[in-house]
Amino acid sequence: MKSIYLKNRLFILLGCIIVALLVSFAYPIVYRIALWSLYVLIGLVFIDLVILFILRNRVTASRFILPRLSLGDAQQIVYAIDNNSDLSLNIDLVDELATQLQHRDTIGSFTVGTKKSVESSFSITPVTRGVYSFGDLHLYISTPFLSLVEIKHTVEHSVDVKVIPSIIQMKKYELQVFSKTARNSGIRKIRQVGENDEFEHIRAYAQGDNIKAINWKASSRLNTLMINQFQNTKSQNVYCIVDKGRSMKMPFNELTLLDYAINSALVISNIVLKKYDRVGLITYSNKIGSIVKAESVRNQLEKISNRLYHQKTEFKESSLELLHITIRKKISRRSILIFFTNFENQNDLKRNLPYLKSINKKHLLLVIFFINTELIQTSQMTCRTRDEIYLKTFAQRALIEKEKIKMELNSNGIQTILTKPEDLSINVINKYLEIKAKRMF
Numbered sequence: 001m002k003s004i005y006l007k008n009r010l011f012i013l014l015g016c017i018i019v020a021l022l023v024s025f026a027y028p029i030v031y032r033i034a035l036w037s038l039y040v041l042i043g044l045v046f047i048d049l050v051i052l053f054i055l056r057n058r059v060t061a062s063r064f065i066l067p068r069l070s071l072g073d074a075q076q077i078v079y080a081i082d083n084n085s086d087l088s089l090n091i092d093l094v095d096e097l098a099t100q101l102q103h104r105d106t107i108g109s110f111t112v113g114t115k116k117s118v119e120s121s122f123s124i125t126p127v128t129r130g131v132y133s134f135g136d137l138h139l140y141i142s143t144p145f146l147s148l149v150e151i152k153h154t155v156e157h158s159v160d161v162k163v164i165p166s167i168i169q170m171k172k173y174e175l176q177v178f179s180k181t182a183r184n185s186g187i188r189k190i191r192q193v194g195e196n197d198e199f200e201h202i203r204a205y206a207q208g209d210n211i212k213a214i215n216w217k218a219s220s221r222l223n224t225l226m227i228n229q230f231q232n233t234k235s236q237n238v239y240c241i242v243d244k245g246r247s248m249k250m251p252f253n254e255l256t257l258l259d260y261a262i263n264s265a266l267v268i269s270n271i272v273l274k275k276y277d278r279v280g281l282i283t284y285s286n287k288i289g290s291i292v293k294a295e296s297v298r299n300q301l302e303k304i305s306n307r308l309y310h311q312k313t314e315f316k317e318s319s320l321e322l323l324h325i326t327i328r329k330k331i332s333r334r335s336i337l338i339f340f341t342n343f344e345n346q347n348d349l350k351r352n353l354p355y356l357k358s359i360n361k362k363h364l365l366l367v368i369f370f371i372n373t374e375l376i377q378t379s380q381m382t383c384r385t386r387d388e389i390y391l392k393t394f395a396q397r398a399l400i401e402k403e404k405i406k407m408e409l410n411s412n413g414i415q416t417i418l419t420k421p422e423d424l425s426i427n428v429i430n431k432y433l434e435i436k437a438k439r440m441f
Helices: 008-023 029-058 167-177 216-222 257-274 300-309 320-330 346-362 373-379 386-411 421-437
Strands: 004-006 059-064 068-070 075-083 089-095 108-112 116-124 130-134 137-142 149-155 159-164 198-204 226-231 237-243 278-284 288-295 335-340 364-370 415-419
Touching: 008 029, 029 059, 029 137, 029 149, 059 089, 059 137, 059 149, 068 167, 075 089, 075 108, 108 116, 159 300, 167 257, 167 421, 216 226, 237 257, 237 288, 257 278, 257 300, 257 335, 257 364, 257 421, 278 300, 278 320, 288 300, 288 320, 320 346, 335 421, 346 364, 346 386, 364 386, 364 421, 373 386, 386 415, 415 421
Parallel strands: 068 159, 237 278, 237 335, 335 364, 364 415
Antiparallel strands: 004 149, 059 075, 075 116, 089 108, 089 137, 130 159, 137 149, 198 226, 278 288
16 A cells, blocks of 8 residues: 555546535535546546556666766766556656765656657766665556556665766876867977987988987998987876865865865876876875875776775874875885875965975975865955955955965975866876976976
């Protein structure tokens, strides 16, 4: 009985019968009509229920979802409903979606013909990492010709899905960087400084080649001009350093700064490996989290992705002194350090600047911190009250503070990116390509 639900059409017909019964007090002839109508309605409900109970096991449904979802990206869940009965049926689909998605509504309403199937998709955007538990599928089935009652048919379809750092963004930016139309997607083309400096192989001379690179010994042996082919320096160490302190808990568009940094770290790690450099990872807050040594082995990207998946924001003050000590102990070779953090005021920077300068002496340090996009909107609003004037002034001062922090870092020879959270990945990629092209390393 718990699986039986009454439809609106039944209540409307019952309401009409009740009105007719009331009218029968004045016109007794109406009483018999109303009474027989009630009997007919009860009979139709009984017939409707028998049909539905016979046919419900001939209706099946399935859910198709990727085993791993990407954090912060819209993805599709596909549903398929099969009607193997001899009648056309109306079906409402309700899915027990993961609690993190906060969706408690019908996925869709469908009319499925005889021996037919329908497919439908539903878009979700996961905003937290972790395991998402999807439950069963519930089908509310009714007949289109009577539609007085409906029955609930549950299809067991439980599955656990991991939401990991964004694979979608990683593949998208990889395609943009290595395509011929990279400039159209925001990837800047940076002029390379100097000649390639790492020997690759000897090849035959072609018109237009630099005559300074002619290999005279090889030319004399083969009795034809041969030239040395050079390439960009490879196998440089690149480390992504992710701050997990309380400053990275700030949310933008439902994702925290830590999640933006994690997605960007995976994106740049993939680009670094494709550029034949070695990539590693360090995470920290008030203590050191994960350390992955910079390598270019086949499973390096998977190793970094797994470590990033388990990172959580700490509500404690990050210790840059501890990070400084760790870098001195663990990274002996000069490396490019891509440091994801956030400075809100100059006092915070001044307290940590000596450690940043010390790290930058031995390595090439790139500090990345974030600008509050809501402050930009507030600083441009039209003021109508005194409170709005104060709010706008505060926002403008906060933005100026961020620019002063950037100028202070640059004046101390530290490479810096001040970026909106949504532009993080593209700005980091452009800066890495600039470092490679201008041989800052």
